Amino acid sequence: MKKEVLYLKIAKVIEGQISSGTLKLGEKLPSIRSVHKLYNVSINTAKQAFLELESKSLIEPRPKSGYFVSKTSQRKFSIPSVSQLKSYNEEPTEDLISKVFNTLNSKDITQFSLGAPDKSLLPIAKLNKGIVKAVRNFEDGGTSYEPIQGNVNLRRTVAKWSLVLEGKLTEDDLVTTSGTMNALFNCLMAVTTPGDTIAIESPTYFGIIQIVKSLGLKAIEIPTHPITGVDLEAIKKVLPQLKACCFVSNFSNPLGSLMPDEHKKELVRMLTEYDIPLIEDDLYGNLFFGISRPKPCKYYDEAGIVMWCGSVSKTLAPGYRVGWVAPGKFKEKIIRQKFSQTISSPALYQEVIADFMEHGRYDHHLRTFRNKLYANCLQFQRAIEDYFPDGTKISQPQGGFMLWLELDKAIDTAELYDRAIQQKISFAPGRMFTQHNQYNNCMRLNYALEWNDKLDADLKRLGDIVKNELK
């Protein structure tokens, strides 16, 4: 543990030198041996620090010459701005959302707007084998009702698999759901009544805004930093009004922000004091670009107020609709609600996912998938810096597969969308991710697509459309 902290500390120092310009693009780094002497650490620790920096593409090795500051370390575009705390003036966005959704099944359109990985990145053949195996193993072919709480094998495997929670979860703490969306809906339904106020991120996943509307709630949009997530000071100001919070703590959608551990700890402390439930949407947590999976807020939860939601929708199979929630002290209510909404979940897919996790196939897939996503992230950022107009701002996700772009104030991305679709390119306009009249000059791009020259050309065309708009 001590060792890990040391090498990360050194990596951070060097990263700071790169971003401040002390170490410039293309410049040679000190050798591993000199770092070993300089910081008084083992050769191994020095090596690990360099590997960490390399994994973030900040430095690159050259054969027989040592390490150099890499091109990707030098960002031309800055990160997007943070919104202000806003009072209610909701305007409906259903039409915009429908418009974007209606093109999702068109195969000739490049789907930067998707909220799911392209199927070329998913282990479909292996999953199919899993289905055939599960069908044969089931005594009843999955025709019987499952326990309301959900498939026992899946709950056991998810509990085992949530290593980052260090054994705080057992199968008995989990309830399976129809994807994370269903977990969020149920959590919010369990802890609010119509008219209640909750806190959400800004920008936030548009699905959460739809749940808020569906349940007759009000939502305060908390300013959210592209790197560190929700602003704790802003939450403090509205705390007495809140009946619940609903945040994506790890690699939020659309910003890709990651709450630092200290923020998570402080958030849970604050909410525990006021007895306000935190619905934690942690469905991107396994798609980290750093050294290890970040902890969820649930890790710091002693009072059972954190309702930890997850799924395989962003990593394996969106269409399976397999998710889960560890609802803390609200478990019984969630189970009752699940019964009154659907009695039980279909057994087969849960069994397939449990088996996939249990036998190391999930772990193997995640490793490959994360590498692809990180490489794609760099390619997309590079392409956008090459093709988009100066002044464009771009997020710096630390995991997940969403990029958030802030364009010139003159651009309305809801209008731009129509022009892009004519050129067979789809993206998610920024206005979808808020209740208020803001982010009109923003867009979300999905980079969980197979990278190739066509994609590069599509990003160039999208950049050209933006440039044309500014003329």
Added chain:
Amino acid sequence: MKKEVLYLKIAKVIEGQISSGTLKLGEKLPSIRSVHKLYNVSINTAKQAFLELESKSLIEPRPKSGYFVSKTSQRKFSIPSVSQLKSYNEEPTEDLISKVFNTLNSKDITQFSLGAPDKSLLPIAKLNKGIVKAVRNFEDGGTSYEPIQGNVNLRRTVAKWSLVLEGKLTEDDLVTTSGTMNALFNCLMAVTTPGDTIAIESPTYFGIIQIVKSLGLKAIEIPTHPITGVDLEAIKKVLPQLKACCFVSNFSNPLGSLMPDEHKKELVRMLTEYDIPLIEDDLYGNLFFGISRPKPCKYYDEAGIVMWCGSVSKTLAPGYRVGWVAPGKFKEKIIRQKFSQTISSPALYQEVIADFMEHGRYDHHLRTFRNKLYANCLQFQRAIEDYFPDGTKISQPQGGFMLWLELDKAIDTAELYDRAIQQKISFAPGRMFTQHNQYNNCMRLNYALEWNDKLDADLKRLGDIVKNELK
């Protein structure tokens, strides 16, 4: 059409003569030829009338001797009583429901309490083949999100298959759901706000009571006749208070009652006048014992106020969670709700069911299944008349697979349940099927089980437990 009415009219006259005792057990009926002359109808029509009576087991043919009044026509036990219209004094039944549910997965218990057919009656091998086929045909193994409205093949097939609606439905009118329970939940959520009052049957399926609670609604229990269903006069009295009705029109659970066509028509007329939505739970409609599938209320709906709900949970595969709703004028709202609850349904099972229906396998299964259910129904009724104390009342289901028993007032079936479970027999206590303090001396038995000597012995033991209780 005219012809059908004629033979049914004649069958009804004869049925009346049997139940009034004009025609006695074992007595010979007039010959087909004399009916032909007596009623001035064709020989064919007379034959059809006799077939109708035979299909209801009221008469039986004997070789070369003609038709005779059969044993099953003579019921020793009368039908259960109808409740009174009650004001609110709800008492919770969650503990009782949990108690019953907790024994559902115990394989050594005879599950008369189940709300689903035993797996021995389901075409599991054929369904499994369907799964393997669907997995191979899917380009993406079902990993992608489906359209929110649901699988197109399933919607198209359900629309085609709902012949009884005479082409009034298209695929565009349907939304797929996670079983009928999910359809009911969504319909009620779409047309009510917390605090609203709706009308339900009494006794009614306990799941509906749980939805009512979950959504913060109030429910008026409408007196329901074991043969003809909800009492229209009682509905009329409370009509101005209602925001919706939620009824099982065909073979209600637990009574097995069937609303006559004229009642359905009048109900829809009344509700249309007041613009009150009718949520019609028609999941037992295909399990008819008569000549043809009864029409749903939806058939009489011109204004789009009937939300017609169905599934394969009672006929094929409860665990698949495949259902649908034709929500009339509330379609857009239902689709928006579905998005905010779960985004989309899993594709695979919907595809399997669509294929099963499309290729005649569903039709074939239903024919066999209905015959088994009807035979079982007669066996159960016979056994109960043999083994239960005099004064027991028993329903006369015209379809479905539930029997409703009314025992001596001294019996409390919630207490009796504990004694039955000790003897490895489970049933559903009557108190589960109402919000009020009533039906404490009633029980529901599921007869969708493989009939054999053990089942006969179990019913005898259950009868003995009741008799002992009365001593």
